[in-house]
Amino acid sequence: MSVLIFGSSGQVATELGRYAPDATFLDRAACDLSDPGNCVDAILYHKPRAVINAAAYTAVDKAESEEELATLINGAAPTQMARTCEGLKIPLVHISTDYVFDGTGDAARLPNEATAPVNAYGRSKLVGEDGIRDSGCVHAIMRTSWVFSSHGNNFVKTMLRLSETRDSLNVVGDQIGGPTPARAIAYAANAMAEALIADPTRTGTYHFAGQPDASWADFAREIFRQAGRSVTVNDIPTTDFPTPAKRPLNSRMNCESLKNFTLVRPDWKAALTNVLKELEVIE
Numbered sequence: 393m394s395v396l397i398f399g400s401s402g403q404v405a406t407e408l409g410r411y412a413p414d415a416t417f418l419d420r421a422a423c424d425l426s427d428p429g430n431c432v433d434a435i436l437y438h439k440p441r442a443v444i445n446a447a448a449y450t451a452v453d454k455a456e457s458e459e460e461l462a463t464l465i466n467g468a469a470p471t472q473m474a475r476t477c478e479g480l481k482i483p484l485v486h487i488s489t490d491y492v493f494d495g496t497g498d499a500a501r502l503p504n505e506a507t508a509p510v511n512a513y514g515r516s517k518l519v520g521e522d523g524i525r526d527s528g529c530v531h532a533i534m535r536t537s538w539v540f541s542s543h544g545n546n547f548v549k550t551m552l553r554l555s556e557t558r559d560s561l562n563v564v565g566d567q568i569g570g571p572t573p574a575r576a577i578a579y580a581a582n583a584m585a586e587a588l589i590a591d592p593t594r595t596g597t598y599h600f601a602g603q604p605d606a607s608w609a610d611f612a613r614e615i616f617r618q619a620g621r622s623v624t625v626n627d628i629p630t631t632d633f634p635t636p637a638k639r640p641l642n643s644r645m646n647c648e649s650l651k652n653f654t655l656v657r658p659d660w661k662a663a664l665t666n667v668l669k670e671l672e673v674i675e
């Protein structure tokens with residue numbers, strides 16, 4: 393029996409190929425999660441020993457005008473996955489987000505603190521979390537943040553692209569969080585699946601974010617520093633960068649309970665160096 397993974401070409405799904413090479417990966421063509429019944433059929437057909445959900449609707453601004461679709465993919469589908477896993481008594485590892493929090497204050501949030509998403513994407517992800525917790529299945533809901541890798545869409549690639557035509561950029565300096573390498577998320581998700589098979593009492597909600605916490609402006613500066621690109625980053629307040637979706641200011645997450653899985657917060661600056669090498673921006 394192998395592990396079944398929803399997602400194939402996304403940032404985290406791509407990296408899972410490294411740690412779970414024998415797993416079955418389902419792309420959108422094999423299982424379109426906008427029809428949540430499809431994931432029930434897939435799990436019953438494959439009869440895996442665990443399920444990892446690395447698929448999601450991740451277009452934060454677009455979700456404001458497509459909340460229904462985002463909620464099917466991020467809410468209803470993971471709920472159906474969890475109910476099916478409960479029926480088969482197999483664990484589900486699911487990836488969620490810092491955007492389930494409202495971002496008030498400046499303390500690092502614990503996994504059991506109150507959620508209150510400020511945008512449609514966050515609300516859709518919270519529906520999925522609640523559905524999984526209510527299902528009774530053995531699970532790890534891993535909340536992560538600010539994911540980057542050498543493939544797919546992410547802030548690192550956006551900054552590198554902008555640097556080709558700009559020598560200064562305005563970047564928000566008052567949203568603080570943990571940039572997280574997709575590779576580390578994939579390692580952790582696979583480790584959690586195996587650990588839950590061995591010991592279901594580890595079921596629960598966990599935080600997994602890269603360290604140290606930084607603003608998007610700090611993140612941008614480090615990208616340009618490592619890439620050797622001379623782009624001036626001007627810190628601006630969120631109010632000066634209007635977007636369709638509101639974003640939380642404080643995305644700090646307390647990750648201490650990762651010790652249940654003998655995992656620690658990954659160092660995002662070191663991982664950034666690897667990603668820049670993979671992109672052949674540096675040697």
Ligand SMILES: NC(=O)C1=CN([C@@H]2O[C@H](COP(=O)(O)OP(=O)(O)OC[C@H]3O[C@@H](n4cnc5c(N)ncnc54)[C@H](OP(=O)(O)O)[C@@H]3O)[C@@H](O)[C@H]2O)C=CC1
Pocket residue numbers: 399400401402403404405419420421423424425426445446447448449450465487488489490517536537538539540544545574
């Ligand atoms: N990106 C980020 O900054 C963050 C992401 N997360 C969470 O981490 C997880 C992984 O994110 P990441 O790897 O960055 O996401 P990506 O956007 O890179 O990939 C999303 C994946 O979901 C798949 N997908 C989208 N719509 C559907 C659908 N209707 N049916 C089936 N599959 C679909 C995509 O498939 P296809 O290639 O066919 O489009 C793709 O493989 C998600 O749960 C996300 O919410 C949490 C915090 C931050």
Ligand SMILES: Cc1cn([C@H]2C[C@H](O)[C@@H](COP(=O)(O)OP(=O)(O)O[C@H]3O[C@@H](C)C(=O)[C@@H](O)[C@H]3O)O2)c(=O)[nH]c1=O
Pocket residue numbers: 450451452489490491536537538539546547550561562563564567608633639
């Ligand atoms: C391109 C650009 C963005 N920004 C800001 C906008 C935003 O506040 C921040 C990051 O922009 P992005 O569009 O990459 O961010 P966003 O897509 O909101 O990233 C989020 O994605 C989802 C899926 C998550 O789950 C979150 O953890 C988080 O990673 O930077 C600037 O200030 N200047 C710029 O030139």
Ligand SMILES: [Mg+2]
Pocket residue numbers: 450451452
């Ligand atoms: Mg984005």
